[in-house]
Structure formats: C-alpha cells, structure tokens
Amino acid sequence: MLREILVNAGVSIALLGGLLANAEAPASPSTTIHKANSIAMHGEPKYPKDFQHFDYTTTGAPKGGTLVLGVQGTFDSLNSFIAKGVSADGLELIYDSLTEASADEPFTRYGLIAEQMIWPEDRSWIEFVLRDEAKFHDGSPITADDVEFTFDTLIAKGSPTFKTMFEDVASVEAKGPHRIRFTMKNTENQELILILGSMSILSKQYWHDRDFSKTTLEAPLGSGPYTVAEVESGKTIHYRRNPDYWGKDLPVNRGRYNFDLIEYDYYRDATVLLEALKAGEYDFRYERISKQWATGYDSDALRSGKLVMKNIKHEIPQGIQAFILNTRNPLFKDIRVRKALNYAFDFEWTNANLFYNAYTRADSYYSNSEFAAHGMPSEAELALLNPLKDQLPGSVFVEPFELPTSKGDGRNRQALRKAKQLFSEAGWTIKNNVLTNSKGKTFTFEFLMFDPSMERVINPFIRALKRLGVQASIRKVEISQYINRLRNHNFDVVVSRIPQSLSPGLEQIQYFHSSTSDQKSGNNLAGIANPAIDALIENVVQAKSREELVVSTKALDRALLHNWYVIPQWYIDSHRVAYWNKFGQPDITPKYDATFSETLNTWWYDPKKSAQPAKQ
CATH class of the missing domain: 3.10.105.10 (Dipeptide-binding Protein; Domain 3)
Structure with missing residues (x-):
C-alpha cells in the first residue's frame, strides 16, 4: 500500500439514493453489494459502524500550543503532487481524502469526506457517497465533480506514480452532486478501491485558472485540519489549525490534530540540526542514525529531564x-x-x-x-x-x-x-x-x-x-x-x-x-x-x-x-524519538504507524510539563 509513500490522500444518502445504488450496480442478482463506512483489505474492519474514536487517541485532548519540527534540506514548492521541484513537508495537513486509514490495522479505510462506500463482492467498482458538510477552506462544498477533477488531473499532470497506481481504473462517473463511481478494468487489483479512497481531494474551482503542472509557493486551497499560515521558501513553513474545520468532530479525527500551530524549520547541515534540538529551537526529532542516538544527545537538557529520549517498539514491516x-x-x-x-x-x-x-x-x-x-x-x-x-x-x-x-x-x-x-x-x-x-x-x-x-x-x-x-x-x-x-x-x-x-x-x-x-x-x-x-x-x-x-x-x-x-x-524494530518534555500523550501508541506521524498527530501541548516551549 503506497502510503507513506507518495499519496495522502455522502450529501447524506437519501432513501431514493440508496435504492438507486442497488439498481445501478452492474452485477447479477446474486452478487453481494456492500454498503459501509469502512472497508478492509482482508477480513473485517476492527472498528464497528458506530465507533467514536480510534483506540490510540484521547478524545479529551486539549487544543492549543505550538509544535516545532526540524527538517534537513530545503523546499521550493507547495505542490506535492507533481514531479517538479522539492515540496515542503507537512502539506498533507491541509488536505482531506475520501477515507482515512487507521494505524492499528494492517490496511483498513474509514469514511472521511465519504460518508459511505458501496461496492460489489468482486470489487469491480466502488461508489463514494460524500458528506453534505464536507467543505474546502473557502466554504465551498466538496462535490463529486471535485473528486473526478482530482483523479483526471493527477493522471494527466501529476507525478507518473499516479498514472501507474490508477491504471486499472476504467472510468470515473459522477452519479450526482455527492456520489461518484469508479469502475475497474478488471477484478484482479483488489486493493485499488481502498487506494482510491486515499486520494487528497483538490478543488476544481480553485485550480481551473491555475497551472497544476507547475511548482508554486502560493498556499493551495485544501479542506483538511490545517491551513498554510506562513511560507519562507526553503526556510520555514507554518500550518495553523482551522477552528472551523468541517471534519473536526468525526470519529476518525477525534483526539487528533491538537496543536494550534505546526512549524517546519529547515536546516542545511545535519550537525546543526541536532544541536538545534538540544538548544530548544525545535521540539521533536525522529532519529535514524545510531551513532547520534548513542552519543549525540548528551546535554544539560537531557540530564535535567527536559529533553526525553525514548525507544518505542512497533510491529511495522521495515522493507x-x-x-x-x-x-x-x-x-x-x-x-x-x-x-x-x-x-x-x-x-x-x-x-x-x-x-x-x-x-x-x-x-x-x-x-x-x-x-x-x-x-x-x-x-x-x-x-x-x-x-x-x-x-x-x-x-x-x-x-x-x-x-x-x-x-x-x-x-x-x-x-x-x-x-x-x-x-x-x-x-x-x-x-x-x-x-x-x-x-x-x-x-x-x-x-x-x-x-x-x-x-x-x-x-x-x-x-x-x-x-x-x-x-x-x-x-x-x-x-x-x-x-x-x-x-x-x-x-x-x-x-x-x-x-x-x-x-x-x-x-x-x-x-x-x-x-x-x-x-x-x-x-x-x-x-x-x-x-x-x-x-x-x-x-x-x-x-x-x-x-x-x-x-x-x-x-x-x-x-x-x-x-x-x-x-x-x-x-530496527523500534521508533527512536527525542522530544522536549512538554507534551501529553495517549496511553496507547499505534503499532503500525510507519513514520510516527500519526502518533505525533495524537499528542498535545501540556503547559504543566517541566519543559517550557521555546516558541510558545
């Protein structure tokens, strides 16, 4: 599943709409038609239809504070979908997808923009029924036209990865303002209907007079929990939590996205990057280099307990x-x-x-x-x-x-x-x-x-x-x-x-x-x-x-x-993380969070902790 990898990525269905979904299904009477708010690659989803939140989140987590992250390198674009330029970190925060993955199951998707999914047993097609309340940051509704536009644009102008990923899609058809169907060329690619749900949805209206194939430093229009607040090319990008985010109370989002501001600061030099953490210039670091983990973190902050080092076991395939x-x-x-x-x-x-x-x-x-x-x-x-x-x-x-x-x-x-x-x-x-x-x-x-x-x-x-x-x-x-x-x-x-x-x-x-x-x-x-x-x-x-x-x-x-x-x-079969001791954390860490990003999205700023944030 290309997760991590490269993609970040109804109107409530009326009674008549539900009947039409069955009537339009290109299947024999004996074919089972599934209707659900979740779908698993194999077997059944872990969470029931009426679940309230993922087990690894804390629903009462307070909102507020700033999370500052350090990144080595640079960036020159806010368009992460094309094979040009170097896109900024964190852009997935501004987009919503049709469905959301859970980090404590091998491969299951739960409805986000999509309120319901409808598909036959052989997975030869899938319909996504979009939520009435799903909106872009400018207040415009997310419609089936936006989903169709996203798919067509990614195929025509996006990174070549998208064309390969979606090559088994035969057709895309809007069945109404809030229903869209993807029909497959064959039934061999069983995960494709799940992958389609992971597309970050773009605004057709926003992009109609902009060139999607070019890099840009203009903040794009999204629909996710954060908006781009500040950009300095190659140096820093700030994301601000959207208090009016349409999906903040959905079960898949409860207890997540708790920081008011998330900043990514860029450093050209790896040594300077580590020293900046110890000096409190940023808050959290995922360590990949064993020598640095063994010898590089010694500091007054570590000895006093203000800086924390932790090995967190996981069950993630390491490729x-x-x-x-x-x-x-x-x-x-x-x-x-x-x-x-x-x-x-x-x-x-x-x-x-x-x-x-x-x-x-x-x-x-x-x-x-x-x-x-x-x-x-x-x-x-x-x-x-x-x-x-x-x-x-x-x-x-x-x-x-x-x-x-x-x-x-x-x-x-x-x-x-x-x-x-x-x-x-x-x-x-x-x-x-x-x-x-x-x-x-x-x-x-x-x-x-x-x-x-x-x-x-x-x-x-x-x-x-x-x-x-x-x-x-x-x-x-x-x-x-x-x-x-x-x-x-x-x-x-x-x-x-x-x-x-x-x-x-x-x-x-x-x-x-x-x-x-x-x-x-x-x-x-x-x-x-x-x-x-x-x-x-x-x-x-x-x-x-x-x-x-x-x-x-x-x-x-x-x-x-x-x-x-x-x-x-x-x-290595554990996450090596170092962070300033100013965060609250859920009791459960999801065992399948490959990049630790999902885990970090469940943390929150705790003003009672001993280490006060440098940029609070």
Missing part, C-alpha cells in the same frame, strides 16, 4: 534499506557482479564499529514481517515459482537466500576471495591494481549522496572494494540536485529505503515492475526489468486472501533476493 545498484548501468547487468559487490560489504564490522550493534541485518525486502522469505520455499510458493523456473536463478529452488557474514573483526578475507572469484567468472580481472574487463574498461563507479552521515559507512566499503581493484568514490551533491539525478536515473549507486506496508500490493509495480524501469521520477531505482518478477508481482496484486498475499509476497521476495539487485543494509 529494505540498501545500496541500490542502478542496473541500467552496464557495470551492474551481470548478476555475478552484483553478488560480488555484496560480498565486499562487511555488515558485521559496520554494525559493531559504527552503530553500537544497534541494527539487525536486512535479509528481505519485507524485513520484520510475515512476508519475509526465510529458509526453503514452501509447496505453495513453489507452485508460483516453478512455472518461472527458466527465468529465475537456479539458487531460488535449491538453497535459502543467505547474505555473506563475517566475524566483525575487520578481517573479511574469505568474503573478498569469493568476491574476486565472482568478478573473475564475470570477465573482470585485476590489471595494474585495477579491475578491468576484456575490452579494457575499468570497474569505476560513484556513490551518489546528499547526507554526509553515510560517508562513515561508505568509506570503509570503498576501501574494501579497492582491495578488489574496484575504483569507487563518493559524489556529494545538494538535495535538489540529488532528487533531479534520481528522477533522471543519473546515478550509479545510492543509499535508499524501499518501504513496505502491512498489505503489499500495487506499490510493488512502482518498485520492481518492468513497466516502471524507465519511468522518470519513478520508484524503481534499481531499474528492474524482469518478466519473472512481473509475473510474481501480479500474484501479489491479485491475492484474494491474507494467506494468498503472504505466499505470493514470499515468492516475490525470493526472486528479488536471489537476483542480488541491492546490497542490503539494516533495520
């Missing part, structure tokens, strides 16, 4: 963080070369010497989840893999996938010998201390990066590669250039994370499918174009039950792993 090899580069076409590079990376030494043994090695594209393929394939997996036997590495069928390991003492000779052997088998030999092929081409490539924190990981890797005759170097660029180079596939190797959800599906096409291998601004960074992978992705997308989904995803995981497209790095 895979890795060195992504751009297989569009002829250097990385040969699977033996990709495998050799894996043998040159010493994770155990890196973890012990750089990360205080804080991490677990990522040995799956679906780490920390039931979808990870460990051991030998099951009979159910083999039923999917065997028809593709001629297109998959033979190792898929005869051995478990295993990454090379070391003792962590820096003496990784055995692995380097194996790497040298693999390079030799691929036609690369050392001449004058440089790895060279029969055509005289040397094995030379760059690690592209913008965050200097990864240099301490990459430099030892470069030294190991040099022992093999590989000439590797670091190319550090500013973030906007980095983004543009990724969009245009102008890189050799990057460090990136491929996130995964609790219900893998359509986003697998974006990550791994041949159709996205040459897509500009896409997420298939490795440039994977493999018909066997394509077929296995189809099984994932078409899974009709949780059991089928697990089997299909494990089979896909095996195929990806045994092709050695990436050099896996590591993951």
